Amino acid sequence: MAGLTLKSVRKAFGTVAVIHGIDLAIADGEFIVFVGPSGCGKSTLLRIIAGLEDVSSGEIAIDALDVTRLPASDRGLAMVFQSYALYPHMTVYQNMAFALENMGLARAEIDARVRRAATMLRLTDYLARKPKALSGGQRQRVAIGRAIVRDPKIFLFDEPLSNLDAELRVATRKELAALHAEIGGTMIYVTHDQVEAMTMADRIVVLRGGRIEQVGTPLELYNRPDNLFVAGFIGSPRMNLLPAQVVSPGLARIGEAGQPVKVATGSLAAGASATVGVRPEHIALAEGPADLALSIDLVEQLGGETYFYASAPGLPQITVRQNGQVPRERGEALCVRFEPAHLHLFDAEGHAVRPGG
Amino acid sequence: MRPIQLLSARHRAGRWHWTDIAAYAYLALGVVLMFAPVVWLVLSSFKTQASLLEFPPKLLPLSQQEVRVQGFPQPLPLFAATLDNGERRELAQVRRIGLIAQMVDPADPKQQYRVPTARLVAVRHLSFATSNYTEPLQKFAFTRYLWNSVFVTVIATLITLLINSMAAYALSIYEFRGKTIAMLIVIGTLMIPITIILVPVYLVVTKLGLVNSLWAVILPGAATPTGVFLLRQYMLTLPRDLIEAARMDKASEWQIYWRIVMPLAAPALAVLAIFSVMWRWNEFLWPLAVLTRTESFTLQIGLNAFQGELQTQWNYLLAMTVVSLIPVALVFVFLQRFIATGIANTGMK
Numbered sequence: 239m240a241g242l243t244l245k246s247v248r249k250a251f252g253t254v255a256v257i258h259g260i261d262l263a264i265a266d267g268e269f270i271v272f273v274g275p276s277g278c279g280k281s282t283l284l285r286i287i288a289g290l291e292d293v294s295s296g297e298i299a300i301d302a303l304d305v306t307r308l309p310a311s312d313r314g315l316a317m318v319f320q321s322y323a324l325y326p327h328m329t330v331y332q333n334m335a336f337a338l339e340n341m342g343l344a345r346a347e348i349d350a351r352v353r354r355a356a357t358m359l360r361l362t363d364y365l366a367r368k369p370k371a372l373s374g375g376q377r378q379r380v381a382i383g384r385a386i387v388r389d390p391k392i393f394l395f396d397e398p399l400s401n402l403d404a405e406l407r408v409a410t411r412k413e414l415a416a417l418h419a420e421i422g423g424t425m426i427y428v429t430h431d432q433v434e435a436m437t438m439a440d441r442i443v444v445l446r447g448g449r450i451e452q453v454g455t456p457l458e459l460y461n462r463p464d465n466l467f468v469a470g471f472i473g474s475p476r477m478n479l480l481p482a483q484v485v486s487p488g489l490a491r492i493g494e495a496g497q498p499v500k501v502a503t504g505s506l507a508a509g510a511s512a513t514v515g516v517r518p519e520h521i522a523l524a525e526g527p528a529d530l531a532l533s534i535d536l537v538e539q540l541g542g543e544t545y546f547y548a549s550a551p552g553l554p555q556i557t558v559r560q561n562g563q564v565p566r567e568r569g570e571a572l573c574v575r576f577e578p579a580h581l582h583l584f585d586a587e588g589h590a591v592r593p594g595g
Numbered sequence: 596m597r598p599i600q601l602l603s604a605r606h607r608a609g610r611w612h613w614t615d616i617a618a619y620a621y622l623a624l625g626v627v628l629m630f631a632p633v634v635w636l637v638l639s640s641f642k643t644q645a646s647l648l649e650f651p652p653k654l655l656p657l658s659q660q661e662v663r664v665q666g667f668p669q670p671l672p673l674f675a676a677t678l679d680n681g682e683r684r685e686l687a688q689v690r691r692i693g694l695i696a697q698m699v700d701p702a703d704p705k706q707q708y709r710v711p712t713a714r715l716v717a718v719r720h721l722s723f724a725t726s727n728y729t730e731p732l733q734k735f736a737f738t739r740y741l742w743n744s745v746f747v748t749v750i751a752t753l754i755t756l757l758i759n760s761m762a763a764y765a766l767s768i769y770e771f772r773g774k775t776i777a778m779l780i781v782i783g784t785l786m787i788p789i790t791i792i793l794v795p796v797y798l799v800v801t802k803l804g805l806v807n808s809l810w811a812v813i814l815p816g817a818a819t820p821t822g823v824f825l826l827r828q829y830m831l832t833l834p835r836d837l838i839e840a841a842r843m844d845k846a847s848e849w850q851i852y853w854r855i856v857m858p859l860a861a862p863a864l865a866v867l868a869i870f871s872v873m874w875r876w877n878e879f880l881w882p883l884a885v886l887t888r889t890e891s892f893t894l895q896i897g898l899n900a901f902q903g904e905l906q907t908q909w910n911y912l913l914a915m916t917v918v919s920l921i922p923v924a925l926v927f928v929f930l931q932r933f934i935a936t937g938i939a940n941t942g943m944k
Contacts, residue, residue: 309842310839315843316843317843319840323834323836323839323840326859327858337843341845384840388844
């Protein structure tokens with residue numbers, strides 16, 4: 239078990255820079271998720287940590303020990319690949335024992351470790367099988383087992399659930415979380431699925447274009463996104479982002495015509511253009527005076543909750559979430575109020591405007 | 596599928612369409628084209644030297660029947676003769692003078708006939724001259740040649756597989772500076788035919804004192820650019836993740852090569868092994884240049900020895916050709932499936 243520190247890590251493939259100076263400290267035992275859209279450099283960053291890619295500049299330290307120039311095999315990390323990368327010519331047992339043999343452990347010790355991991359992952363009955371005789375979920379567990387037996391300093395997961403079907407993904411997600419609770423290792427997990435990130439992470443690292451956008455616990459990111467990108471990326475359905483203009487300190491007008499709403503405007507001057515963000519569940523249906531009058535484009539009745547997709551002139555489509563079953567029809571008018579405490583304001587550059595900030 | 600089903604398979608079950616007939620005719624033609632020379636070779640290998648030189652040639656190894664007749668020390672050839680009175684008798688020929696043959700009745704040696712040769716038809720029977728096989732194998736050290744060929748083929752193939760796969764590993768998976776240049780040099784040597792380097796390589800082999808040793812045949816051709824290229828292309832198709840997983844699993848380069856890449860490259864190795872066996876078994880020019888002593892001859896060189904300047908011992912030559920074909924044929928029979936799928940996988944044709 240170990241902590242990890244990245245210091246201004248940069249990576250370029252030829253002249254194309256893909257990682258632009260990442261600084262990050264990961265504590266011992268943390269479950270960290272790298273999340274971002276495809277091409278944001280999250281997998282590259284993981285491979286840099288693993289030692290499968292060289293850094294162009296910067297420093298990587300595991301437990302305060304500089305490993306920047308150390309090859310992958312000497313870093314003491316274990317990685318679970320997206321494709322699982324099980325050795326097809328070896329049985330499940332041999333797959334898990336391979337690394338231990340390379341470490342030069344005694345036969346008895348190898349056997350004990352493999353059997354312990356197999357029990358933990360319910361693979362005992364499949365030890366003699368080749369990977370091609372296993373189902374997707376079983377292969378996934380073998381890949382995890384191969385990492386566990388080594389008792390590595392840090393576990394690295396590269397989108398390990400993306401090849402599973404939806405149901406199995408949810409199940410395996412829970413298993414992984416339980417596994418982390420049980421063995422308590424430092425884990426770094428890469429995914430493009432923000433739901434996976436929200437459900438499993440101790441802390442989430444949101445990446446875009448080779449830069450860290452924000453680091454924080456799932457709820458920190460959800461409740462206080464630093465910028466428009468994080469606001470839009472975290473949460474499903476995504477936050478409504480509406481163009482707005484500061485009317486006066488503490489008041490902003492959404493769109494062209496709506497009533498000014500109360501929102502902390504910080505240091506923004508009157509007349510400055512900004513973006514108001516509001517999550518679908520923080521929009522209430524107004525009985526009396528409304529902040530905004532919308533017309534319903536589409537209604538989704540899920541039983542336990544209802545989603546309205548509504549629009550107003552000059553504004554992008556707005557998603558409204560209501561608990562329970564709300565009997566409204568397509569085409570009807572929808573008057574809404576925003577909850578001032580849950581409004582987010584972003585300046586023209588997309589940075590969050592915080593009260594007093 | 597049973598052979599009978601296989602041979603009567605049709606486009607639509609139970610009905611003959613003209614395309615079925617055309618297909619079978621075409622396939623039959625193919626079978627004849629492919630097999631007729633081999634069948635002829637095998638049949639001819641059982642003929643005596645005399646019946647090989649006979650004109651018109653016969654397909655089957657027929658030889659003239661001979662009988663021992665009292666009063667004649669040598670066995671005499673038997674003919675069916677039509678006598679002057681039109682009677683047909685089986686007579687043995689004593690001697691032949693011009694167009695007249697002097698014949699004798701084997702049952703009654705005192706009775707002699709003079710019959711024009713035009714009215715004689717040789718009495719033949721099927722007989723396999725197995726001495727074509729046994730004599731060279733016993734008298735002419737052909738077992739020695741056979742052993743030399745087997746030794747060269749097996750050892751050279753093993754060395755080829757080992758060296759080529761290591762080179763291919765370096766050129767496909769191992770990272771080092773100048774990899775592309777090294778690859779280009781290897782590929783470049785494909786363009787140099789053996790006839791060009793025959794003399795320089797011979798000089799090298801002579802300096803090393805390897806002339807007349809089987810190692811002189813094995814070593815110069817052990818690393819083939821074709822094999823390196825074939826294996827490299829196959830290794831490039833192995834999932835990169837597997838290699839990286841092995842690196843993460845603390846495997847050394849040697850372990851990745853031996854425990855991960857080699858087992859996974861088995862189809863390509865099988866193809867290269869088959870090609871190497873065929874190349875080595877049929878190799879002629881180079882062994883002919885470096886092997887001059889009979890005891891180090893390989894089979895192909897031994898066969899060449901039957902072809903003299905003045906006389907060719909066709910019966911031995913044909914029989915030993917059959918012997919030299921057997922191992923390659925066996926390789927094909929048992930590894931045919933490997934060859935087809937392996938060649939399809941590696942893209943080598």
